Amino acid sequence: MAVIAFIGLGNMGSGMAANLLKAGHSLRAYDLNKDAVALLEKKGATPAADLREAVTDADVVVTMLPAGQHVRGVYLDDGGVLSLAKSDAVLIDCSTIDVDSARAVAEKASEAGFAFVDAPVSGGVAAAEGGTLTFMVGGPVEAFAKAEPILENMGKAVIRAGEAGAGQAAKICNNMLLGIHMIGTCEAMNLAIKLGLDPQNFFDIASKASGQNWSLTSYCPVPGPVPTAPSNRDYVPGFAAPMMLKDLNLAMQTSKSAGVNTPMGEKAQTIYDAFVEEGGAAMDFSGVIKWLSGDMK
Numbered sequence: 320m321a322v323i324a325f326i327g328l329g330n331m332g333s334g335m336a337a338n339l340l341k342a343g344h345s346l347r348a349y350d351l352n353k354d355a356v357a358l359l360e361k362k363g364a365t366p367a368a369d370l371r372e373a374v375t376d377a378d379v380v381v382t383m384l385p386a387g388q389h390v391r392g393v394y395l396d397d398g399g400v401l402s403l404a405k406s407d408a409v410l411i412d413c414s415t416i417d418v419d420s421a422r423a424v425a426e427k428a429s430e431a432g433f434a435f436v437d438a439p440v441s442g443g444v445a446a447a448e449g450g451t452l453t454f455m456v457g458g459p460v461e462a463f464a465k466a467e468p469i470l471e472n473m474g475k476a477v478i479r480a481g482e483a484g485a486g487q488a489a490k491i492c493n494n495m496l497l498g499i500h501m502i503g504t505c506e507a508m509n510l511a512i513k514l515g516l517d518p519q520n521f522f523d524i525a526s527k528a529s530g531q532n533w534s535l536t537s538y539c540p541v542p543g544p545v546p547t548a549p550s551n552r553d554y555v556p557g558f559a560a561p562m563m564l565k566d567l568n569l570a571m572q573t574s575k576s577a578g579v580n581t582p583m584g585e586k587a588q589t590i591y592d593a594f595v596e597e598g599g600a601a602m603d604f605s606g607v608i609k610w611l612s613g614d615m616k
Contacts, residue, residue, distance in 0.1 A: 328359060418488050441493060
């Protein structure tokens with residue numbers, strides 16, 4: 320078993336770190352939120368007072384941070400991971416960030432001789448806690464081979480997307496598609512209900528017809544058809560609306576720099592921006608159905 324430094328214990332990171340403990344690894348936990356560290360300590364983690372204490376002599380470093388600027392800082396600043404980690408440490412960044420930041424950190428890590436991968440996740444809080452995440456991984460084949468056994472402790476699927484930054488590219492494209500699908504599913508459900516169809520009946524039809532999609536069959540935005548969906552918990556987040564907006568912002572930033580026309584992605588970004596601003600910031604992203612129906616009470 321490995322000694323793992325886990326940096327970033329938010330809603331996703333806490334569940335991921337707990338699964339590494341369940342797998343038998345020795346885990347050092349570091350986060351600016353001391354309450355999050357304390358909760359993980361109760362599950363067997365060793366709290367680290369600072370980055371140096373977490374990273375020094377660790378076999379693996381896993382980071383789960385909010386944005387590219389945080390990832391760049393944690394890895395590249397003086398006293399950052401690249402200056403603290405032992406030479407054969409495996410470095411795994413699971414944050415969802417811009418492709419340029421992922422590639423910049425990967426380049427510096429490679430120059431320093433480290434095995435580094437970007438490995439953003441899909442699945443939300445429930446999957447993080449249940450160990451059923453999907454990891455989309457970018458990096459050299461050799462680095463992927465070293466990171467894969469660690470990632471398998473936290474997920475049901477670990478897929479190499481390509482070289483450095485490819486994991487982030489895959490995540491951005493996937494979540495743009497997810498946002499578009501969710502809005503379309505919500506619009507169809509709202510229309511079906513308005514036309515007098517029973518939601519369960521329409522679900523039974525659409526889930527077996529050409530309108531079938533993950534947002535409908537696994538994460539239905541109306542209560543009832545999928546008991547585990549946030550719609551049955553008054554849209555308490557599994558995947559918070561601001562996180563979807565963050566991913567759509569990244570997708571639009573990336574599509575603009577790549578010169579790719581993404582009008583549906585742009586519309587989804589506009590809708591989620593309005594939803595978050597108009598009362599949806601504490602809701603799951605599927606709660607956009609309430610904004611679309613004018614029911615933001």
